Amino acid sequence: MKRKKTLIIAITHMALVALSVMFILPLLWMLSTSLKPIEETMRNPPVWIPSVIKWGNFPDAIRYGERELGYIPFLVYARNTFLLAILTVTGSVLSNALVGYSFARLKWPGRDFFFAVTLATMMIPFPVIMVPVFALFKQLGWVGTFRPLWVPAFFGSAFFIFLLRQFFRTIPMELSEAAKLDGCSEFRIFSDIIVPLAKPALATVALFTFMGTWNDFMGPLIYLVDQNTFTLALGLQAYQSQHGGTQWNLLMAASIVVIAPVIVVFFFAQKTFIQGIATSGGK
Amino acid sequence: MKSPRTHFRKVESINGYLFALPYIFGFLALTAYPVLYSFYLSFTNYSVLKSPQWVGIENYRELFTDDVFHTAIKNTFIYMLTAVPLGTVMAILLALLLNTKVRGMAFYRTLFFIPSLVPLIATAMLWMWVFNGEYGLLNDGLRRIGVTAPNWMGDPAWAKWTLVIMAVWGTGNAMVIYLAGLQDIPQNLYEAADLDGASPWKKTKAVTLPMLSPVIMFNGIMGMIGGLQQFALPYVMFPGGAPARSTLFVSMYLFDNAFNNQRMGFASAIGWVMFIITLILTLTALKVSDKFVVYDRS
DSSP states (O other): OOOHHHHHHHHHHHHHHHHHHHHHHHHHHHHHHHHHHHHHHTTTTOOOOOSSSSOOOOOHHHHTTTTTTTTHHHHHHHHHHHHHHHHHHHHHHHHHHHHHHHHHHHOOOTHHHHHHHHHHHGGOOHHHHHHHHHHHHHHTOOTTHHHHHHGGGGOOOOOHHHHHHHHHSOOOEEEEEEEEHHTTTTHIIIIIIHHHHHHHHHHHHHHHHHHHHOOOHHHHHHHSGGGGGGHHHHHHHHHHHOOOOOOOOHHHHHHHHHHHHHHHHHHHSHHHHHHHHHHHHTO | OOOOOHHHHHHHHHHHHHHHHHHHHHHHIIIIIIHHHHHHHHHHEEEETEEEEEEETHHHHHHOOOHHHHHHHHHHHHHHHHHHHHHHHHHHHHHHHHHHOOOHHHHHHHHHHHHHHSSHHHHHHHHHHOOOOOTTHHHHHHHHHTTOOOOOOOTTHHHHOOOOHHHHHHHHHHHHHHHHHHHTTHHHHHHHHHHHOOOOHIIIEEEEEEEEHHHHHHHHHHHHHHTTOHHHHHHHHHHEEESSTOOOOHHHHHHHHIIIIIHHHHHHHHHHHHHHHHHHHHHHHHHHHHHHOOOOOO
């Protein structure tokens, strides 16, 4: 019995090691490529450890083709993406907190029906509403600006409303009632009592919104026209398609620059991430 | 005179609407109106430059006989029906392995999770390099073990499978969800199974999977809805669904018609077909789940 148990543990470990190698190898390969001189990217069999570590690939990737036509202003993309991320995170946290609070802690006629409808809208595929929303923004003269990419964040999103409602409901109603007896307005109760208690849930919303904006490809693809307004996701794609004979070392370096902030955020907010994803899994 | 109670209730209602106002507006302008308007547009000829012209069911009739659309539907379904189950199996396997409370669990969890953090476009770039026929990592590995390496991205028979492999690689999100689900299973169920002398395999089959089934169901549905909308990866990796339209997905065809051909009415019809497929899939999944899913946890 004991021996059987040790055997199972050994097999588990072996499986975990083998699988983690499979999962991490592509990323190590990217890192290795990003530090190689160009000739060494075209070797067969491939070289894992570059003969010289070319840190210079990173500045080269960022400033790629500075003096040529079709210059890719990578830092401009980064600035645009950060700007959009700040706007969407602000809008998303503000609006979803208010709306989630209303659904969780205030009673109004039609609330439960409207909440059911809100949940149902999560099933609507984005492409269904893509054309009318585009036409709407076109009429407003917003195509080619950042507005279609951040203004909607200020009007709430079904998934985050759901997430926050669930959280707000776990806070005892007695807190609100006591504050009301003391003459607190509803907004004061919200901003001074409930919001401070809901920080972990709000952090989850902020985090997921940030990730969504950082990752978004279709939105910028539809609405952004001028290269100077591109985001990193869009810019990275342009990088690849503009250069027939792709310089893989530079492209991998550029990709790492796009990935790095996300990984940094992950290591600072690991707990928020893991808990947020776990609660989003239909529990 | 009104009683103070009705007064309070009225104030609360007004506050309720005020707090919900951003979403009430957002719902009307960015969800309800677009859904209804796209339904109307699907019966018209429309480009942003000209106002819609009613054509009845013409767009749907065209879809019915459009070979390119059929290819896109077929590709999308093949992708959905392979990537979602394989991704689910991998996610559950990883979660089960991690749930054995081996040492270094947090470390492994991070390792498996990191790929799902990589932004889609960077994922595309990374794997285009891994799948590179000549210098790619994968084919080097295959050659070493004596397998004839395919030209992954250039061969219609293989191109689709690159996306399936990438989906399995990015399954870390689902793994975290399953892991949380596993940790929710009451320990006494396992103790009872131990008393009955159940083997680990038996315990997995009789306790773990049934208890996990609601989570599997939910994630399966969400995975299928997501898979149906697969866009960014094939759009970047395989422009125009190349090679030989083997990677043309429904979303790409829709996007192409809406923004490159200015056929927005036709694109809306494609969108509605997607919507209806989503509804059918979800309802079927819920129906089937009545048979297999254990919702009662008492």
